[in-house]
Structures are given as C-alpha cells and as structure tokens.
Amino acid sequence: MSRPVSLTLMSVILGLVAAVGPFAIDMYLPAMPEIGRDLGVDQQAVQWTIVGYFVTFGLAQLAYGPWADQAGRKPPLYAGLALFITGTVICALAPSIGWLIAGRMVQGLGGAANMMVLRAVIRDLATGPQATRMMSTIMIVIAVSPLLAPLSGAGLLALGDWRLIFLALLAAAVASFFLIHFALPETLTDANRQRFDLSGTLAGTRVLLADREFMVMTFLAGFAFASFFVFIASAAFVYRDQFGLTPTQFSFAFAVNAIGFFAASQFASPLSRRLGTLRMIAGATVGFALATFAGFGLALAGLASLPVTMSTLFIGNIFLGVILPTAQVQALEEHGEIAGLASSLGGTMQMVAAGVLVAAAGPFLDGTVTPMLAAIAACGLIALVLSRMIPRQAALA
Known part of the structure; x- marks a missing residue:
C-alpha cells in the first residue's frame, strides 16, 4: 500500500475514533427537555450536563499529553475510552440530575484523550501539507457528527426514552476500542519517547x-x-x-x-x-x-x-x-x-x-x-x- 493511501486510511480511523466525543455532545440535545421532565429539574439544571462535559474535557488534556509522550499514544487512548465508557454507564443509569452531571463529567475526562492524542498521532506520521491533509480528512468525519448526531438522538427518542441515547454511545465507545486495538498502530517510537518529570514538563x-x-x-x-x-x-x-x-x-x-x-x-x-x-x-x-x-x-x-x-x-x-x-x-x-x-x-x-x-x-x-x-x-x-x-x-x- 502506498504511503498516501495509508495516511488516508489512518485519517479515517482516527476520525471515527474522534467522532465519539462530538456524538456525546450533540446526540442527546434533542432529549434535553425530556431529561428535565423525567428527572424533575428545569432547563438550566440540564444545561449543566453540557458545561460539566466541556470543563473536564478541556482540563483533562493537560494530563493526557505528557502521558502520551512518555508511554506512547495507545495507553492514553485505552484509559480515555475506559473513563468514557464508565461515564456513559453512569449517565444511562442516572437516577437524578446530579448523577447525570457526574456521568457527563467522567465522559468528558475520557473523551479528551481521543481529541488530544489524535493530533499527536498526526504529528508522528506527517508534517506540513501532508499533516494538513490528514487533519482535513479527520475534520470531514468529525463534521458529519453535528449533522447525524441530533437526528440519531431524535430517532432513538422515537423508539424509547433518553437513556437509549447513552446506550448507543456506549456501543460506539466499545466499537472505538476495537478500532484502536486492531487498526491503529503505535506511532511513537521508543527512541522518541520522553521520560516524564515535572521539571521537564514545566520546561x-x-x-x-x-x-x-x-x-x-x-x-x-x-x-x-x-x-x-x-x-x-x-x-x-x-x-x-x-x-x-x-x-x-x-x-x-x-x-x-x-x-x-x-x-x-x-x-x-x-x-x-x-x-x-x-x-x-x-x-x-x-x-x-x-x-x-x-x-x-x-x-x-x-x-x-x-x-x-x-x-x-x-x-x-x-x-x-x-x-x-x-x-x-x-x-x-x-x-x-x-x-x-x-x-x-x-x-x-x-x-x-x-x-x-x-x-x-x-x-x-x-x-x-x-x-x-x-x-x-x-x-x-x-x-x-x-x-x-x-x-x-x-x-x-
């Protein structure tokens, strides 16, 4: 297989893995009014499920980066998916808005790994215009998410209650695990791994x-x-x-x-x-x-x-x-x-x-x-x- 085709295939794989995060943001938006009614809270309380996700999503990237430079790209991806799956289960079973917000925050902690590590993987594989081409291909996959996710969520609401949406996200996360394990190679060589230490990170x-x-x-x-x-x-x-x-x-x-x-x-x-x-x-x-x-x-x-x-x-x-x-x-x-x-x-x-x-x-x-x-x-x-x-x-x- 030629290098351009290989990079394109890798971009699609990375895009599919990264798309789990955007789906977690957009897929349950149509269900927010139903969530409020079911859990007996107002709209503002439900909106904290979005705020909580983004807060932990942003902050968690600080931890995944140094880890990815030390241990390789795949271990943080596995850990992120484990957290995302745990958070999704909490959301699906949440008996109150507090539990739902907590589950969303755990989802954000895990979802940050995919978005952060994929940029480092791209830098491992390519630079310049080739790297831009890879990122552009990934953007296509991710950009489809805001189009399909709300429609998918609305379709699931027609079949059952809002908890079905989180069960669907659980299935997507499990599928991502198999993609990472079987289709994504480790892109950081042993020679390029950085020993983690606080002084080095600060430097x-x-x-x-x-x-x-x-x-x-x-x-x-x-x-x-x-x-x-x-x-x-x-x-x-x-x-x-x-x-x-x-x-x-x-x-x-x-x-x-x-x-x-x-x-x-x-x-x-x-x-x-x-x-x-x-x-x-x-x-x-x-x-x-x-x-x-x-x-x-x-x-x-x-x-x-x-x-x-x-x-x-x-x-x-x-x-x-x-x-x-x-x-x-x-x-x-x-x-x-x-x-x-x-x-x-x-x-x-x-x-x-x-x-x-x-x-x-x-x-x-x-x-x-x-x-x-x-x-x-x-x-x-x-x-x-x-x-x-x-x-x-x-x-x-």
Whole structure:
C-alpha cells in the first residue's frame, strides 16, 4: 500500500475514533427537555450536563499529553475510552440530575484523550501539507457528527426514552476500542519517547508559552472554533423560533452551513502547498472576519432574513474550514519532540478560549438572529487580530 493511501486510511480511523466525543455532545440535545421532565429539574439544571462535559474535557488534556509522550499514544487512548465508557454507564443509569452531571463529567475526562492524542498521532506520521491533509480528512468525519448526531438522538427518542441515547454511545465507545486495538498502530517510537518529570514538563510548557507562533495559532484556532460553538448553541432557537422552521427543515438548514466547513477543509492542503501555510491562514482569516462582519451588519440593518443569514454563515464556514485544520497542525509543526504536551496544552487553551467567549455571549443569546451573528462576528474580529500577530517573515515564507 502506498504511503498516501495509508495516511488516508489512518485519517479515517482516527476520525471515527474522534467522532465519539462530538456524538456525546450533540446526540442527546434533542432529549434535553425530556431529561428535565423525567428527572424533575428545569432547563438550566440540564444545561449543566453540557458545561460539566466541556470543563473536564478541556482540563483533562493537560494530563493526557505528557502521558502520551512518555508511554506512547495507545495507553492514553485505552484509559480515555475506559473513563468514557464508565461515564456513559453512569449517565444511562442516572437516577437524578446530579448523577447525570457526574456521568457527563467522567465522559468528558475520557473523551479528551481521543481529541488530544489524535493530533499527536498526526504529528508522528506527517508534517506540513501532508499533516494538513490528514487533519482535513479527520475534520470531514468529525463534521458529519453535528449533522447525524441530533437526528440519531431524535430517532432513538422515537423508539424509547433518553437513556437509549447513552446506550448507543456506549456501543460506539466499545466499537472505538476495537478500532484502536486492531487498526491503529503505535506511532511513537521508543527512541522518541520522553521520560516524564515535572521539571521537564514545566520546561516544555515554558518553551511553548514563549513560542509566538504556537500561541497565535492555538488561540486563533480556539476563537475561530468558538464561532461554531455559538452557532450550535443558538441555531436551533433562531432557525425554529424566529424563522419558523420545523425540526426537519432546521436539520437541512444546519447541514447547509456545515457543508461549507468540511468541504472547504479538503482544499486546505493543496492551498497550503501553493500559497504557503501561514500566508494561507492569514488570508483565510481575513475572509472569515469579513463574512462574519457582513452577517452582523446586515442583521443590524434589519436585513438578516433566513437566506441572507444562511449565506453569510456558509461563506464564513468555508474560510473556517481552511483555518481550523491548518492552524491546529501549524501549532505543532516545530514541536515534534513534545507533540503530546503541545497538543494537550494547545487543546486546553483552545477549549478554554472558546468556552470563555461562549459563556460571555450566553446572557445575550436570546433566540434571535442579531445576538448570534454579533457573537460570531466577535470571534471573527478576535481571529483577525490574532492573524495580524503571525510573525511577518514566517508568513511571507
């Protein structure tokens, strides 16, 4: 088998393993009202099941990175899946909202391993445009999750109660275990393993925090990704309540915007070869910012109809599909010897940045289109400012 085909196959395997996490986020969203009624709590209490997942998901990456550099890539994946399976069982059997939140937090602790370790695996196998191509392929698999997961959850609700959703997630986690065990080789050689010690970890962390390119790329990806979080959190209310779409119509509208993202991600690798990676990121960020500004401006002018909103979001997601896989890969480009630590630290900072922005925007998201587009435009502005901080000589290279 040729190397390109092998890397493509590996990308698909990694994408399938990583997709368990996004499914855990999106699959049970249609069941949230039923969960509240069944457990006798209000909407705000149920929403803590999302907050708890993301908090532990972000923080746990700090532990998986050094472990992956010391012991190899597969042991943290096994441990993460064990935690995810444990959390899923707790969720499926939860007698109260407290137990459900606890189960979700354990899920987050486990789910972080997949997303963190896969970036280190990519760095083991490839660099530059090849690594971007791998990440883009993985993005296709992951990007399908927000389209299929809510529909799958709604279908399971038609067959039974909300606990069926967590049983389905349990089956997906078990399938991931078999993929990791039988289809994913260990990609970190013995010669490249790093002995873990606190002083070494702190030294590596200082190197990363002092690396301007690592920091810029990490936060650029984080705030760009935050725009997608804002959209997921708001779109159902805006599209259904303000624009009057049925659940099925909303699913198709949601799909149109997501298509722009994962279709464009496939052009990131050839564009990076032609234009240069850093120059491409800088240009795509300008396009992303302009699209988000246009959407917000039209909303302020009272012109943000459904077609206009979908069009500006679609264009913005095209540029987002170029930015995200490339910036994530570029952040690790010069840190192959500490790829696990760089991946975990970068992943945590990205999640924290996105979470802070979404939390800050939360009180203003009232189910109408203008606040949603304003928050997305804020993401575009921050990403644009960060793109101006890319080292000039490197960007022109």
